[in-house]
Amino acid sequence: MLLGIPLLLGRTKENKLFAMRDSCPHRGIPLSHGSFNASGITCKYHGWKFDPVSGQCKEIPSLTPEDTLDCSRIYATAFPCVERDGYAWVYVPGPGAGRVRPEEMHALPPVPEVAKFGSRYRWAHLAAELPCNVDHGIIGLMDPAHGPFVHQSWWWRSGSSIHVKQKQFEPIPQGFRMTAHAPSANSAPYKLLGVYGQAVSTTIDFVLPNRRYETIRCGDKWFSSLTTVTPTTATTCRIDVCAAWNVFYRVPFVTAIAKAFGRRFVEQDRQTMVEQAQGLQFHPSLMLIDDADRPAKWYFALKQARLQMASTGKFEHPLTGPVLLHWRS
Numbered sequence: 337m338l339l340g341i342p343l344l345l346g347r348t349k350e351n352k353l354f355a356m357r358d359s360c361p362h363r364g365i366p367l368s369h370g371s372f373n374a375s376g377i378t379c380k381y382h383g384w385k386f387d388p389v390s391g392q393c394k395e396i397p398s399l400t401p402e403d404t405l406d407c408s409r410i411y412a413t414a415f416p417c418v419e420r421d422g423y424a425w426v427y428v429p430g431p432g433a434g435r436v437r438p439e440e441m442h443a444l445p446p447v448p449e450v451a452k453f454g455s456r457y458r459w460a461h462l463a464a465e466l467p468c469n470v471d472h473g474i475i476g477l478m479d480p481a482h483g484p485f486v487h488q489s490w491w492w493r494s495g496s497s498i499h500v501k502q503k504q505f506e507p508i509p510q511g512f513r514m515t516a517h518a519p520s521a522n523s524a525p526y527k528l529l530g531v532y533g534q535a536v537s538t539t540i541d542f543v544l545p546n547r548r549y550e551t552i553r554c555g556d557k558w559f560s561s562l563t564t565v566t567p568t569t570a571t572t573c574r575i576d577v578c579a580a581w582n583v584f585y586r587v588p589f590v591t592a593i594a595k596a597f598g599r600r601f602v603e604q605d606r607q608t609m610v611e612q613a614q615g616l617q618f619h620p621s622l623m624l625i626d627d628a629d630r631p632a633k634w635y636f637a638l639k640q641a642r643l644q645m646a647s648t649g650k651f652e653h654p655l656t657g658p659v660l661l662h663w664r665s
Contacts, residue, residue: 337568339428342366345417346388349374354388355426357413361393367412377412386412391435411435418447421562421578422461448547450580451560459580460595464606466575467613470546470567473575475632476609477565478542481665483520486608487601502662505631507655510642511543512634515658519552520665529554529583542631544638557583577602628663 337343342358344367358366360379370380376394378385384407385395391414393407416427416436425447429436436444450459466473476482484498504515519529519538529536534555541549546566552559561579568574577598584590624632637654645651 338426339567340569341428343415343426344368344377345424346372346377348388352389353417353419353424355415355417355424356386356388356391357415359413360384361410361412388414390414390438416441416444420447420449421459421580423576423578448543448562448564450562450578451549451551452580453553453558453560454556454582456585457580457582458585458591458594459578460591460598461579462577462595462598462602464575464602465568466565466573466606466609467571468573468609468616469571470565470573471636472612472616473565473573473609474546474635475629476605477548477563477575478631478635479628480631481628481663482608483665486604489600489604498664500662500664502660504658504660505655506658507653508541508543510651511541511547511638512631512655513542514540529557532557532583542635544642552583554583559583575602575605627661628665630659630661 344356344358346354348354356367356377358368360367360370360381362379362384363381365379365381367377367379367386371378372388376385377388383395383397384393386393391412393410393412396405396407396410399405399407414435415429418425427436427444480501480503501520503517505512506515507513516537516539519536529552532554534557536552536554538550538552540551541547543549546564548563550559550561550563559579559581561577563575563577566574566576579594579598581594587593634654641652641654
């Protein structure tokens, strides 16, 4: 499910990933109930056959020589789909835009990917369903003050470790950046990087519509992640984390260890969103305060600027230059 659209994903015989709306344009039965082979997807109800990449109808068994209908002019909805870092990135056109033709593919936005700084690295994926709309998921993702409370763990940080922090932010295209800085001294995983005996720096970017990039560098050692919050329906979303790294590359079972701690970390966020949803069902009044919530305010302002750009052709960035924020966490 993506943006309330039921999706059917698969691979062609050439191993090309495809994405279709899981609905036959004839009577609406999900195409996933049908069959798929090298020649296409066949609907279970009336046997209509479709090319999975273009969505073009190839055959309607009920037609006779007396019929004049050209089935090739019928299309099931198919979406451009690209595989990157183990994820299927699906492009959904705006309302009324129609299907994307092959000659228009080059004009689509570039597909995001995790930054990598060498050919030898390990990587992992994590995902969790969140019972909230995408806005709550995203502002939770970028929130800098919840760590000592939501993520209290012996291997991360304790509630008593809270202290004043200051970080500089700057505008970047379609988003903002927490500029390179020494990572939090009260977070145990960052302290482990001290074994390399070199300065550690981390940079965090947020880019519309839903992406958070983090890069940690320690000499020639690095850790990089891309976290997305994707709207599945109007009231639910999914968080996905894809990470790559060469730190502790030769440590046995490092990937399994990283995934175990990562799952715990993501589960803490998910459980908090579950509990928040219990309160949000009563539609309470909400607020955003000063510097600790400034990234959330920028997010909403960036969304508004992007919507206005559709009519004005100009993107008015809410940040006009570097900003220093202060908070306790």
